[in-house]
Amino acid sequence: MTRKGRRLVLIGAALTVLGLAAALVLTALNDTIVFFRTPTEVAQRQVVPGERLRLGGLVEAGSVVKQGATVTFVVTDGAAKVPVAYTGMLPDLFREGQGVVTEGRLQPDGTFAADTVLAKHDENYMPREVADTLKKSGHWMEEAQKGRASGAGGGALTQ
Amino acid sequence: MIAEIGQYALILALALALMQTVLPAWGAHRGDPTLMGVGVPVALVLFLFVSLSFAALVALYLTSDFSVVNVVDNSHSRMPTIYKITSTWGNHEGSMLLWVLVLALFGALVAIFGGNLPDRLKANVLAVQGSIAVAFLLFILLTSNPFTRLVPPPAEGADLNPVLQDPGLAIHPPLLYLGYVGLSIAFAFAMAALIEGRIDAAWARWVRPWTLAAWVFLTLGIAMGSYWAYYELGWGGWWFWDPVENASLMPWLAATALLHSAVVMEKRDALKVWTILLAILAFSLSLLGTFLVRSGVLTSVHSFASDPTRGVFILAILAVFIGGGLGLFALRAGDLKQGGLFAPVSREGALVLNNLFLTAATAAVFVGTLYPLALEAVTDDKITVGPPFFNLTFGGLMLPLIFAVPFGPLLAWKRGDLLGVAQRLMLAAAFAVVAAVVTAAAEDRGPVLAPVVLGIAVFVILGALTDIVERSGVGRVPARVCLSRLAGLPRSTYGTAVAHMGVGICLIGIVSESAWSTEKIAGLRMGDSFTIGTRDLTLERMENRTGPNYSARVAVFTIRQGGISQGTIESGKRTFTARRMGTTESGIRTFGFSQLYVAVGDEAPDGLIAVRATWKPLVTLIWLGAVVMALGGSLSLADRRLRVGAPKPAKRRRMVPAE
Numbered sequence: 001m002t003r004k005g006r007r008l009v010l011i012g013a014a015l016t017v018l019g020l021a022a023a024l025v026l027t028a029l030n031d032t033i034v035f036f037r038t039p040t041e042v043a044q045r046q047v048v049p050g051e052r053l054r055l056g057g058l059v060e061a062g063s064v065v066k067q068g069a070t071v072t073f074v075v076t077d078g079a080a081k082v083p084v085a086y087t088g089m090l091p092d093l094f095r096e097g098q099g100v101v102t103e104g105r106l107q108p109d110g111t112f113a114a115d116t117v118l119a120k121h122d123e124n125y126m127p128r129e130v131a132d133t134l135k136k137s138g139h140w141m142e143e144a145q146k147g148r149a150s151g152a153g154g155g156a157l158t159q
Numbered sequence: 160m161i162a163e164i165g166q167y168a169l170i171l172a173l174a175l176a177l178m179q180t181v182l183p184a185w186g187a188h189r190g191d192p193t194l195m196g197v198g199v200p201v202a203l204v205l206f207l208f209v210s211l212s213f214a215a216l217v218a219l220y221l222t223s224d225f226s227v228v229n230v231v232d233n234s235h236s237r238m239p240t241i242y243k244i245t246s247t248w249g250n251h252e253g254s255m256l257l258w259v260l261v262l263a264l265f266g267a268l269v270a271i272f273g274g275n276l277p278d279r280l281k282a283n284v285l286a287v288q289g290s291i292a293v294a295f296l297l298f299i300l301l302t303s304n305p306f307t308r309l310v311p312p313p314a315e316g317a318d319l320n321p322v323l324q325d326p327g328l329a330i331h332p333p334l335l336y337l338g339y340v341g342l343s344i345a346f347a348f349a350m351a352a353l354i355e356g357r358i359d360a361a362w363a364r365w366v367r368p369w370t371l372a373a374w375v376f377l378t379l380g381i382a383m384g385s386y387w388a389y390y391e392l393g394w395g396g397w398w399f400w401d402p403v404e405n406a407s408l409m410p411w412l413a414a415t416a417l418l419h420s421a422v423v424m425e426k427r428d429a430l431k432v433w434t435i436l437l438a439i440l441a442f443s444l445s446l447l448g449t450f451l452v453r454s455g456v457l458t459s460v461h462s463f464a465s466d467p468t469r470g471v472f473i474l475a476i477l478a479v480f481i482g483g484g485l486g487l488f489a490l491r492a493g494d495l496k497q498g499g500l501f502a503p504v505s506r507e508g509a510l511v512l513n514n515l516f517l518t519a520a521t522a523a524v525f526v527g528t529l530y531p532l533a534l535e536a537v538t539d540d541k542i543t544v545g546p547p548f549f550n551l552t553f554g555g556l557m558l559p560l561i562f563a564v565p566f567g568p569l570l571a572w573k574r575g576d577l578l579g580v581a582q583r584l585m586l587a588a589a590f591a592v593v594a595a596v597v598t599a600a601a602e603d604r605g606p607v608l609a610p611v612v613l614g615i616a617v618f619v620i621l622g623a624l625t626d627i628v629e630r631s632g633v634g635r636v637p638a639r640v641c642l643s644r645l646a647g648l649p650r651s652t653y654g655t656a657v658a659h660m661g662v663g664i665c666l667i668g669i670v671s672e673s674a675w676s677t678e679k680i681a682g683l684r685m686g687d688s689f690t691i692g693t694r695d696l697t698l699e700r701m702e703n704r705t706g707p708n709y710s711a712r713v714a715v716f717t718i719r720q721g722g723i724s725q726g727t728i729e730s731g732k733r734t735f736t737a738r739r740m741g742t743t744e745s746g747i748r749t750f751g752f753s754q755l756y757v758a759v760g761d762e763a764p765d766g767l768i769a770v771r772a773t774w775k776p777l778v779t780l781i782w783l784g785a786v787v788m789a790l791g792g793s794l795s796l797a798d799r800r801l802r803v804g805a806p807k808p809a810k811r812r813r814m815v816p817a818e
Contacts, residue, residue, distance in 0.1 A: 003500060006500065006501070006502065006503060009503040010503070010511065013503070013511070013512065013515060014515055017512075017515040017516060017519050017556075018515075018519060020519070020555070020556070021519035021520075021522060021523055021552070021556055024523065024551060024552040024555045024556065025522075025523050025526050025527075025552050027551070028527075028547070028548040028551040028552050029526075029530070029544075029548065031547070031551075032544070032545065032547035032548040032551065033531075033542045033543065033544050033545075033548065034542060034543040034544075034545060035540065035541065035542050035543075036541035036542065036543065054541075054543055066763045066767075066769075067682075068681070068682025068763075068767050068769065069680045069681060069682045069760070069769040069770075069771070087680060088680055088769075088771060089393065089394075089680070089743070089758055089759075089760045089769060089771050090760060090761070092393070092732070092740070092741040092742055092743055093740065093741070103543070
């Protein structure tokens, strides 16, 4: 085979692999990405039931009800509320009145069936998406929620 | 006093790093051997001063000196000594200091072991290393000083984030940094080659051991991080496709590709331009990882604190080194002489295929990691690119590659015989098919693809063995000859086989855990039992315990299989006094290569305790596989040819000129 022929084979192989990669990435981006929504957006029916999404906000005080391994609570951004049901282990720092991000699907009856609950992993930390949500809805309390300015400890989202 | 010593040592280190950048490079430019020679002692002294600074910080933590902000924020006088030491790098400032310490260590190692390098190459390598040190020392001194004092000092510290109070913190970051930062050597060599405008097979032989060492550490570091997340976060996942994990996976993929392309360059003098580009990309991805983790653009376990000036600073470092590296590459790559021809079906061809797939997989992970950031910046839409994306793209690209792994080492250089190789792999393939069929028959759960993947994993392991067995001539020659042949095989041949077997072992663990785990979530009262797999768990009692800086509530379960007791398993929650923060301590029992994983939730007012138990078949193979890969890398590293084979500079001045 000539040098040119070999080079063509090489370029052909490279294009094939890159094409495969591009096809996989585009397919996956269409099918697998999950949007972050606020309770307000859910209430305004911007969300199709059954679509997988992340819902974030504050856990409403007094709304947590545990029954065995199933727990229900209300996520709010101050303007709207969405009831959430979840079966499984709650993260260590899941608390009423604190920030939370849940992932799952909205049911036709308006409850959100979560299969994943993420909470902050530090007293002073608020998931970034939740912080943005609260800022947007005007419920952000700068001093109380910002935490120590000196930059201590880890902000962490864990499952 | 100690804090000031640490601070001054760091400032002096910056001055030394500037010297290491300017003097050898200038010497190399002017051809002045004295100036070029300055690089070696300066690199050693730089390491000494960074070590001194680091030791000062460790000493501050050990003595719980609460007049230093960094110690106040991340330590507590009642923490066990081991955590006092590890919390040195369990925070942003300290971990950056560790980063620079490892960088200086590698610079010193080049200075010590680089005796057989040509003077000019060594001078340029040290200069590039020095410039990276300058950038990161400036970063620490200007934005992340760990020695800042606090007046008046508080009586007690805020404690280390409880999640980090674990032996994992002693091992994971140092290993990971040895890998991450070790890639800077490959980058420095690539830069030096481009500055000189010439490169040959000997260059690859010098670069390969450094890349290999970095790769071994990176492999172990990633595996360690994965196991740590698995047992500490109480969730039982071993890989989350978290952007920070991806940040370490991308350099690993690029380094793996680099290792393989450097083989082609060393043996056949081909793929030069590509190898240089990979060396630049691998370290660029390390820097990108540092940016993602340290700038606070991501939220994860690793983002200790976010401060916009830090992000901008690291972004600037990123732009200078990646831009500079790629710019120099664009200017000079055309001058590099192309070497060795090879047929598409050949060992070289197989290694090119390996590189294609690995870089494509890196690109897929890159897109998945950065797309949400880009989208949010442009459209304000917040999205999550989660495991389904990566499983499809990364899996879809890695599986064909892994299937091809056994073919590579069996193909001849220059022109290979694919049909012949396929015939030699028939036995391995037959066993793999049997394994897949048996698994499919035995396990009716899980995706259809799972037994196929298991078969591929078995094929890779047996295929790697095939190479060794064939070379020894088992069955064709007397046992004595066979043994002496085995003893005579180069270590790098064993290294290749062992590392490839590690890939197969890891894949078995991944597919078993993903496809055939059983999970059960239940609310239990004292004395209640439930069945998980073939075992019965009974909640026996709840105990209160106290640790040095926490109190714990522990659930004790007994395990029975077929009525026979197999001991107990404990899982609980710790509450840390200083931060009033809890952690879940998962209970793990290992049976063979499989594990039983138990996590408990809070006790509800009605006395019910939420319990999640998971049976994870062959899960430990995931990490054992990684360890075997690293072992293979170490075997290769021990190969004589890599240690002493590099020719002495005096006899080897006639390097191939660029033109």
